[in-house]
Amino acid sequence: MPTVSNQNKVLDVHRSRIHSVRLSVAAALVFTAWGSVRAQEGVLPDVQVKAQAELPGDLPQPYPDPDGQVARGAHLGVLGKTDVRDAPFSIISFTASTIQNSQARSVSEIIGQLDPSVREEYGDGTSLDSMMIRGFPVENDEMSLNGLPGILGQFRVSPEFVERAEVLKGPALLLNGMSPDGSVGGSVNVVSKRAGDVPLTSLNIGFASNSLWGFNADIGRRFGVDNAFGIRVNAGMRQGDLARDFVTDRARNASVGLDFTSTRLRASLDLIHQTETVYGAAGSVDLSRLGKSAPPALDGHRNFAQPWNYQDAEDSTVMGRVEFDLTERLTLFGAIGHSRNRSTAVVSDEPYLDAAGNFMFAAMPVRWRQQTTSSQLGLKGRVDTGPVRHDWSITASGLRRESSAVFDVGGLSGAAGYSNMYNMIVLPNPILVTDPMGPLVWNARSSLPGYALADTMSLADGKVLLTLGMRHQRVKSDSVTGYSLIGVVPTHYDQSVNSPMVAVVFKPTDQVSVYANHMQGLTMGDTAPYGTTNQGQVFAPYRTRQAEAGVKLDLGRFGGAVSVFQITRPYASIDPTTLTYGVFGEQRHRGLELNVFGEVTKGVRLLGGATFINATARDSASVTAQNTRPVGVARRQIALQGEWDLPAVQGLTLTARGTHSSSVYADNTNLVRVPGWTVYDLGLRYAMKAGGTPVTLRAGLKNASDKRYWRQGRYAASLGMPRTVALSSTFEF
Known part of the structure; x- marks a missing residue:
């Protein structure tokens, strides 16, 4: 088998020429339209492009205005819609305009480049999304859809149907119930688009x-008496080659959102x-056996x-939600959703x-099937007991979930x-x-039923909010693993726990709120692996605990937050002496988070912050x-994005973003130490009208300095993506 050293040189030249031609053609198409529009219009009027004038339902308003990058609140499961200042947690909600302006391929990519507490594990050149929040993993299919966990895409969630991406930091067992894999660092709730009145x-x-x-x-429309009925339809596709060798992406998406x-x-x-x-995706390597620091990263085009x-x-989801006001202070609600996920791969x-730099690879065909049903049913209400107001829910x-893999x-x-x-x-x-x-x-089948009771008490004319809650969570799982012609090994798991929550908010002024919380998370216990003395033993659910305190500031058009936290969870490993698998230690993350958002001065906006984590794993079974x-x-971790509306050119906005790890x-x-990295992204967008039609043109340069770096995840490392150009045009008819 010949090597491809000479092929690599030819490929580099060929790639460079094709890349230049493609960029030239794309730029010509998009910016020729730009130029022709400006020629038709002459002097542009004062223009603001908005997808819709009013937000449907009970969606929290953008901050600080209808074009804001974040929202004033988020949906917090059993606590309902909550203003950021009233939430006893660290939360952020990215709006539809932020999602569209990012020109990203997935929800995880958007969150990972804007929230300093979140990092994508492997990046854009792979075939799946996975995040780390506060240093703990969050799988893609653990995201919630309108409050229901576990019913979105298995490997990637396309952003086209998304109105909001809400991120809550820390374990959220009480709020949303247990997610399929029990993520404890945080959770993401995706809010789907609805038709507005316009x-x-x-x-x-x-x-x-x-x-x-x-x-x-x-497309969005409302109709009927008082515009009671609404329909929102999204349909799209993408196809072509990414900026990494051999990687080709072909995606289709369609969604329909109905509401009454x-x-x-x-x-x-x-x-x-x-x-x-x-x-050509999933080109990652395991650096853990090098015994020394990782080698310098190569050009990000390499695969x-x-x-x-x-x-x-292929992922399909159907979800329904109903709320009915029994009285002015009592509401019955319910939701149910079902998803089917399937994939085939080599x-x-x-x-x-x-x-x-040598490695050995061996590929295999894999077939995956999964279906999930998620549901909620409850009552929420408000009652006054003297000077104390109670917002409660049951x-x-x-x-x-049923999953199978071959x-x-x-x-x-x-x-x-x-x-x-x-x-x-390169093999044939x-x-x-x-x-x-x-x-x-x-093959695996799991069931996660639970019951929760929560009460938020408003004291001292609303200056103090005390939330108490309790969830009873059951975890049941059955699985079989083995070779079909030799035999399989079954495992059974059925455990339950009670998980409390205590949280408080104090608002000394209208601009400042101070909060603290103690929350818990739950992760399905491990099964002792093959080769251990207790193989097949199933451990009880791992209970994760978080203590957090913080201060939030809202100056009307600019805000921020500072928080400190500690998250601890059990740490399981194999005792090298006895070869027994067990919980012999603890993983602890202590951190400080700084966040800013909003308009610093007229036409200048900031979004992002910094996260500092002191993480340790204490394994008493291992000397090393x-x-x-x-x-x-x-x-x-640092992520900071700035936007500047250029005064000299009406409708023109310049953007810059820095991401550091x-x-x-x-x-x-x-x-094995993997070096840190800093990546800079540059961009602009231009809002105008063409013959009365609002148009927004965007251009972005990701990894503008063409930084070479490793992106290390839990299990492997992949090369960071090279310099990438992104162009888009949005027309509002």
Whole structure:
């Protein structure tokens, strides 16, 4: 098999030429339209482009005006819609305008580049999304849709149907119930779009290097008496090559949001369908066995995956919600949602990289099927007991999931080989064969029913808010794993716990609020792995505890927050002496968060902040892993975006963003250090009218300095994406 050292040189030249031609064509198409529009209009009038004049339902208003980047509040599960100043937690809600202006491919990408507490694990050049919030993992399918967890896309959530992306920091077991994997660092709730009172017809056309084209149509209408009925339809696609070698993306999305509003009844129905096929993605490597610091990162165009590696995913979701006011102070509510996820892929486990850059890979076909049903039913109300006002709720929730995977470990011939990060070996397409052992199969069924009671008491004329709550959570799981022709090993799990919450808010002035909380999270306990003395033993649910305090400031058009927190959770490992698997330690994250948002001065806006985390893993069973730093957790994360409405050119906004992560470790013993990185993004957008039609043009340059860096996750590292150009035009008819 010949190497591709010469091929790499030819590829670099060929890629550079094609890249230049594609960018030239794209820029010509978008900015020729820009120039022609300006020529038609001459002097532009004072223009503001808005998708809709009013927000539907009980959606919190943007801050500080209708074009704000964040919202004044968020939906906090059993606590309902809550103003940021009244929330005893660290929360932020990104608006539809922020989502669209980001020109991102997924919800995770948007959050990861704007919230300093959040980092994408592997980045844009991979086939799946996964985040870390406050240093703990949050899987993509743990996001909630309108308050229901677990019913969105398995690998990626497209942003086209999203009105808000709400991020709550810390465990939220009481608020939303247990998510499928029990994320404890934070949670994300996606709010779907609804039709506003002003008719909306919007078309967005976009391009990203190397040749990724896409469009999306967004249509909203209300009708009936008092505009009681609404429909919002989104449909779009993207297709082409990314800025990384071999990576091709083909995605389709469609959604329909229906709603009905009357004096006492509010109902909604969402239908969401998305597909995505990615070739050449998931090119990550495992650095944990290097025994020394990671090697310098290569050009971000490089890909460690084979061109024939692929993933084909399809996600379908249906969700309904109903609220009925029994009286002015008593509301009955319920919601139910169902999702089906399936994928087929040819992927490799992350190969170990040695000191010379060599690695061995072996790909296999994988088939994945999953279906999830999530539901809520409850009562919420308000009652006064003397000078104290009570906002209370009683909620029953449940999540049922059935998952299955088939790994054809020996199902390909010619899918394994050796390669080198500096001199990639490209193999021809492998051939399907029959493995005499049969495939490795995994089937699982889980059920997460729970009941919650919460009461927020308003004291001292609303200056003090005290919230008390309790959730009873049951965790039930059954699974089988093994080779179909040899035999399978079953496991059974059925545990339950009670989880309390205490939180308080004190508002000494209208601009300042001080808060503190003690919350808990719950993660399904591990099963002792194969090869241990207690293999198959199922552990009780892991209880995570958080203590947090903070101060929030609201100056009318500019705000910020400072918070300190500590999160602790059990740490499981294998005792190297006895080979027994157990909970022998604790993982503790102590942190400080700084956040700013809003308009600093007229036409100048800031969004972002900094997070500092002192994370330690204490494993008493290992001499070399006591008081070490968890893999992939940075001590310092910064994300800050600025916008400037240029006074000299009406409608023109310049943007700049810096994202920084300090160094992390790739192994549990902290021998393999992965250097930190800082990436700068630049952009502009221009709002105008063309023949009476509002138009917004956007141009972005991501990783403007073409920084070379490693992005280290929990299990592996991938190269950061290279300099990427993104262009888009939005027309409001």
